[in-house]
Amino acid sequence: MVDGVSYTIARGRTLGVVGESGCGKSMTALALLGLVPKPAHVTGRIVVSGQNLSGIAAGKWPEIRGKRIAMVFQEPMTALNPGMCVGDQIGEVLHLHESLGWKEARERAVEELRLVGIPSPAERAKSYPHQLSGGMRQRVVIAMALACRPDVLIADEPTTALDVTIQAQILELMQRLQDEIGMAVQFISHNLAVVSEIADEVIVMYAGQVVERASAEELFSKPLHPYTQGLIATMPMIDNRQEQLAVIPGVVPHLDGNHKGCRFAGRCHKADSECRALVPALITVEPAHEVACHKARP
Amino acid sequence: MTALLSVKDLTISFPVGRVNLFTGHRRAIHAVQDVSFDIASGETLALVGESGCGKTTAGRAIAGLYKAPKGAISFRGQDILDLPRASRRTVRRAIQMIFQDPFSSLDPRMTVSEILSDPLKVNGIGNAQEIRERVQDLIGQVGLPADTLNRHPHEFSGGQRQRIAIARALAPEPQIVVADEPLSALDVSVQSQVLNLLGALKRQRGLSYLFISHDLAAVHHIADRVAVMYLGRLVEIAGRDALFAAPRHPYTQGLLAAVPRIGHRRRRRSLIEGDLPGPLAIPSGCGFHPRCPLAKDICRRERPELKSHAGDRAHLAACHFAGEAL
């Protein structure tokens, strides 16, 4: 499903992962937590702060999750346990990883709620998820993820389910917390505009592969892969209104194991016989700008 | 320019909770309250706002999906809420609806051909031969091949299903199409295809749209005029360019500031603090005052009227301070 994806994120930086549904961006995130559902399996290396996690025993994963690598999910309603008050849900992480007693863990949970900007955190800690608004719930999920000050935070479409004014609040919160805690963030989204605002570096995924990687500024001002170019051109822009929007023809292909050539070739206006025969490698075409396209030589 | 559709003081309430033992009444939440706007022939009016603001409820009421809303909805000068049953149907034909989720809005047991001919049969348009031709014509107009007709909805992708839903809405030759979040269930690369299709159909058929959306970029692309709703009320309505360039209501300003844009790297984007109040706890005075950075005493006491402030007569805002310099 996901094939040959490589990237690094520096401490305190944000990597944006962009792609449409089914491109493998969420699966990549679950792989980082060792949570890829069966029967899929993961090969390759995952290194956090110099420690190689890919070889570790299954029994060691729970020590990593929530402590070294944490995750924020798309749906804050379903991501929280409906039968547990939010203070306990945050306290549980601290109880698990910092061997705090439940009483201390609950006290720390209140502090974490305060950190994510929840008003009257001591009372809110006793609330159940259904008593909170969507924005508040997502703050709780973020507090839970950051309670142990992880090295890496994976945020999988963290604002997609939220209204635009709440989305703005959550994005601001994530940036503030990143300044304070210094974790590396992997920000997964289908929304190019959100990624362009929040990411330092961006990878674009298509059908399970990385097709382009560059700094956010470079990627959005000079996209090189025809898919990235197409994605940006299809977006209506408030700053630059076009009568007619560009389109990417066709749909994402349903891939089987023996696909030949570039996976985007079927929808690409530049594709020729070379593209249909040979898989393009991800190569550096400009400093810090990589692209997997036969036609994107500078 | 006379209005094709005119909505006047539309109010839609839903009873909630239990019957009060003393009064025999139930509490009501006003999903839509005193909403008025016009849509001209060939015009696209966008209704924007966040979840729970009442935009979908208003759209559904206009498409005739609720019984007896209060206020008036007139089509070509005729109040459609007051019509006798028989003549209501002919007017109803003229207003059709496209829904958000193309996966649940199409009957999975019907073929595409049945889905498209059903509204024609219901409205008694044409004989079998004419219906067949009409259906073939429709499927071509939304950019799908003719062999689509014999298949079932589940065989299609989200974008293709939304095209089918559009074709179904167009079948009875409507003059107004209410499109309720038609893009939000679709992938990014498919959204532009549907937006282009809606634009092309509007030009070819002189259609009017009521385009309901929370996606301000899409609204900016497709709308001629934009109406902003907050907690069931209209807070601002203006031509697209005026609204996006010089929003007068602080809520609209906050909404626009919150829209992420490519190439805007910034740290501060939320002008609006806090959460939307629940429908049972609508604040006094101006409903927006608890979240408004400009709120003063008067905002807590008096509800501002929706009216024009300085200059542009077509630009209305419901804010005590909308007339002041921005």
Place this chain on the structure above:
Amino acid sequence: MFFLRRLLGMAIVLLAMSFVVYGLIGLMPGDPIDLMVMSNPGITAADADRLRALYSLDEPLVTRYGHWLIAALQGDFGFSRVYAQPVLDIIGPALWQTTKLVALTLVISSILATALGILSALRPGGKIDTLVSFISFAGISLPSFWLALILILTFAVWLGWLPASGMGRPGEEGFLGNARFLILPVTTLVIANIGGVTRYARSALIETLRMDFIRTARAKGAREPRVVLRHGVPNALSSVITVIGMNFGTLFSGALITETMFAQRGLGKTIYDAILGNDYNLALVALLFATFATLIGNLLADLACAWLDPRISVI
């Protein structure tokens, strides 16, 4: 508020139930006097009419029901025709016996079924799941009279460990005194009851374990036992309890076969005998008590659900 409404609802159900049952019995051809006439040819038609007037049987059904209801509301449920005793004196011990049977069965089968359901749900399609499924379906499909016979044969006849039937010996009353007599009937009921609840617990837990918050719990670093027991089970349990609450009713009045097989004078057996013996008043009141117990069981189940799931409010 919810609680008051529930109690009011229960009262209405009991009232409606009493009216329907009273009415159905009253509409049956033949009344107690007819029975007397049949058994005693010496009674003349005039005697019969006088007897009818004496027992107010000549009045319209609704009036009779009214009299009965007023008396019942004052705690007077009338007499049993067959036993010639106040019905409460007969129902009391039967109700107590059935309550013991049902309570033990529910507690044991709920714990066992939940545990088996959890074991199954951990690896759907695995070896344990297959075994548990087999046991569940066996429990569902074995007829209880056959099961009771096998148990009596094994434990009473061959091994001689337990009494074959009955409710206790004189001088051995009390809960513990006749506990030995309860083991076989409770075992029969548990086996018959456990299958459905296990299947239900299994599917409820499998469904819960697919939910997003389970993934969140794993992403937090919770280990699998904690994920299942702390996050999965409590959220799956409320729907299991609803099913257990429904079983309550079936057990209370429907344990007839088991009660008969083990000579347990419980409510089911009492109702059955009363109907066969034309003991109308006993049948009516016993049915009402069974209904009442069922309603209480459902109420308890709902309260337990509300306690488990904060989204449900009972106040």
